[in-house]
Structure formats: structure tokens, C-alpha cells
Amino acid sequence: MAGLRVTPVHRHGQARLYVSLPDGRSVAWYDRDTGHVSLLLADRRDEVLAALRPYVVGEPVVGPPPVPTPADLVRLSLHPDDDLAPNRPGEALLTELERYGSVHRFRTDPRRRELAAQQLAGAALERLEAAGWRVLHSVPLPGEARIDHLLVGPAGVLTIRALNTGRHRVRIADPLVTVGHAAPVPLLRGARHEAERASLALAAAVRPVLVLVGADRVELGPPEVRDVSVLKDTELPDLARMGGVLKPADVEALYWTARDRRTWLRV
Structure with a gap:
């Protein structure tokens, strides 16, 4: 459980929390607007919810992710350490x-x-x-x-x-x-x-x-x-x-x- 990493991303009108393994592979994401947890690995359900607990208000809806768009596929395959989007100006x-x-x-x-x-x-x-x-x-x-x-x-x-x-x-x-x-x-x-x-x-x-x-x-x-x-x-x-x-x-x-x-x- 301690090995899961939670990364907040707020881009293009979407506020999400991505949950990933130590090697960068995503296991779930939480959409703050809809309150939905999209679970990629069902056997990690309890660990994912425990990792998200400090960030989630109320009881989230948990289920499989929607059919991913091409952008979603790229996002899910990108290791957080290789993602330049969080860079601040300067x-x-x-x-x-x-x-x-x-x-x-x-x-x-x-x-x-x-x-x-x-x-x-x-x-x-x-x-x-x-x-x-x-x-x-x-x-x-x-x-x-x-x-x-x-x-x-x-x-x-x-x-x-x-x-x-x-x-x-x-x-x-x-x-x-x-x-x-x-x-x-x-x-x-x-x-x-x-x-x-x-x-x-x-x-x-x-x-x-x-x-x-x-x-x-x-x-x-x-x-x-x-x-x-x-x-x-x-x-x-x-x-x-x-x-x-x-x-x-x-x-x-x-x-x-x-x-x-x-x-x-x-x-």
C-alpha cells in the first residue's frame, strides 16, 4: 500500500488524481469533478482507496474506466518522472x-x-x-x-x-x-x-x-x-x-x- 503514488493533475478543465505503482504504471485515477475512481487493476481496489482516502470527500464510486481516448492511453503510459506538464514557468x-x-x-x-x-x-x-x-x-x-x-x-x-x-x-x-x-x-x-x-x-x-x-x-x-x-x-x-x-x-x-x-x- 505504501508503494502507491498519488499524483494530482489539473489540466484543461480536468482535476484528477492518478494512482501509480513505484515503477510509474497507473493503476487508477480519481476524477474530482465526477467523484469516480476508474480502477485499472481490480485486485488493487483496497490499496487504491486507502491511498486516495486523504484526498477524497465522501464515498467515491468505483468501477472500470471509460473507453480511453488516445490522449488517455498516452497519459497512462507516461511515467510521472518523464511528464513535463507539471513544470512551472521558470x-x-x-x-x-x-x-x-x-x-x-x-x-x-x-x-x-x-x-x-x-x-x-x-x-x-x-x-x-x-x-x-x-x-x-x-x-x-x-x-x-x-x-x-x-x-x-x-x-x-x-x-x-x-x-x-x-x-x-x-x-x-x-x-x-x-x-x-x-x-x-x-x-x-x-x-x-x-x-x-x-x-x-x-x-x-x-x-x-x-x-x-x-x-x-x-x-x-x-x-x-x-x-x-x-x-x-x-x-x-x-x-x-x-x-x-x-x-x-x-x-x-x-x-x-x-x-x-x-x-x-x-x-
């Missing part, structure tokens, strides 16, 4: 800062500004789910690289890099990005490379986006930027109106492929 930075105790102690740590940008952009992207978008945060790539945010929805697949501009003027001269009086940095080149790696991993077209968080104003100079979308964070809600590329079933299939950590090992 997950990698949060882990680093918490490890060294600098989340609150070192307010001048530049990673704090980077984290703030990812959290603000991430919150805006999560609000797009009502328009049929799916988002993942802090997607790990080989070599300790990360994609800040991966967005999958009606308008296709987007890799999103968030840049904290500190309310300065931002000048774009492909591939260079200059914030205030700081030295220019070839951020557009990095954004393109992330999109290329994501395209290879997902076997799908991926477009890069650079989000300027808190920019005072943006100046686009020659050469013109054609293949990287440059947006202010205030423009992210406009993505909800874009579409015409992926059907809902395609969005779900790509999202479930992307949330598996193993998908990204080959890029």
Missing part, C-alpha cells in the same frame, strides 16, 4: 535558485529578473488554454539548454523565449537585440536554433517567438526580421485569435508527444 531557474538559497536572499541575482520574465509570460500563455492552446514550460534539451515555453495550438507550434527588458527601449537588428544601453546580444539566432531543435523533436513545423517583457518601446531596424515573431508581453493574448493550421486532434497529439521528456533526448 522551473529550471526556480530549482537553481532554491538549491543555492538565493530565491529571497540575493535580490541582485540576474536570474531573478529572468525568472520574473518567464513567470509573467508563462501566466499569460496559460490563459490561452481556453482558446484551444496547450503550453509547456522549461522544456529541457540536451546540453543543459532549455526552451522557456512551448506553445501548441490552432496556429501551430511555437517556441517562446522571454526576455526581461527592465522597461527599457529595445532595438532589433537581426540577429542582434539591444536592451537599453547594454551590449547587443544575438538572441534571434538562439531563438531560431531552439525552434529548429523543437521541429526535429516533434517532426513538425515550429516557429520561434521572442517576447519582450516590460519593454518601453521596440525599434525594428534593418535588416528586417522575417522568421522570428517579436512581441511585447501585452500582445500575447492576441495569439488566441490565430488559427487555421492545426485541428484540435493534431494539437492534442503534438502536445502529448511534447510533454514526454524522452521526446527531447534526440535533439
Whole structure:
């Protein structure tokens, strides 16, 4: 009984508790909205109910699961340790800062500004789910690289890099990005490379986006930027109106492929 693991998942309007064995195999899930426990292994009934007891109010209805959708099948086969969906915006930075105790102690740590940008952009992207978008945060790539945010929805697949501009003027001269009086940095080149790696991993077209968080104003100079979308964070809600590329079933299939950590090992 002690070996069963309960993992809460609240995504896309569903609040569920998944019960799995130590090796990651699912044995049941509890749907908080319906109060139904879908039992995959009948001989584990008592153990499952005991594991769920701290989380369940009242007497749940226990029975076999409904006929699974393709998304359910993927979810059930995905080990919790390989599931990227629970990642918070800035997950990698949060882990680093918490490890060294600098989340609150070192307010001048530049990673704090980077984290703030990812959290603000991430919150805006999560609000797009009502328009049929799916988002993942802090997607790990080989070599300790990360994609800040991966967005999958009606308008296709987007890799999103968030840049904290500190309310300065931002000048774009492909591939260079200059914030205030700081030295220019070839951020557009990095954004393109992330999109290329994501395209290879997902076997799908991926477009890069650079989000300027808190920019005072943006100046686009020659050469013109054609293949990287440059947006202010205030423009992210406009993505909800874009579409015409992926059907809902395609969005779900790509999202479930992307949330598996193993998908990204080959890029």
C-alpha cells in the first residue's frame, strides 16, 4: 500500500488524481469533478482507496474506466518522472535558485529578473488554454539548454523565449537585440536554433517567438526580421485569435508527444 503514488493533475478543465505503482504504471485515477475512481487493476481496489482516502470527500464510486481516448492511453503510459506538464514557468531557474538559497536572499541575482520574465509570460500563455492552446514550460534539451515555453495550438507550434527588458527601449537588428544601453546580444539566432531543435523533436513545423517583457518601446531596424515573431508581453493574448493550421486532434497529439521528456533526448 505504501508503494502507491498519488499524483494530482489539473489540466484543461480536468482535476484528477492518478494512482501509480513505484515503477510509474497507473493503476487508477480519481476524477474530482465526477467523484469516480476508474480502477485499472481490480485486485488493487483496497490499496487504491486507502491511498486516495486523504484526498477524497465522501464515498467515491468505483468501477472500470471509460473507453480511453488516445490522449488517455498516452497519459497512462507516461511515467510521472518523464511528464513535463507539471513544470512551472521558470522551473529550471526556480530549482537553481532554491538549491543555492538565493530565491529571497540575493535580490541582485540576474536570474531573478529572468525568472520574473518567464513567470509573467508563462501566466499569460496559460490563459490561452481556453482558446484551444496547450503550453509547456522549461522544456529541457540536451546540453543543459532549455526552451522557456512551448506553445501548441490552432496556429501551430511555437517556441517562446522571454526576455526581461527592465522597461527599457529595445532595438532589433537581426540577429542582434539591444536592451537599453547594454551590449547587443544575438538572441534571434538562439531563438531560431531552439525552434529548429523543437521541429526535429516533434517532426513538425515550429516557429520561434521572442517576447519582450516590460519593454518601453521596440525599434525594428534593418535588416528586417522575417522568421522570428517579436512581441511585447501585452500582445500575447492576441495569439488566441490565430488559427487555421492545426485541428484540435493534431494539437492534442503534438502536445502529448511534447510533454514526454524522452521526446527531447534526440535533439
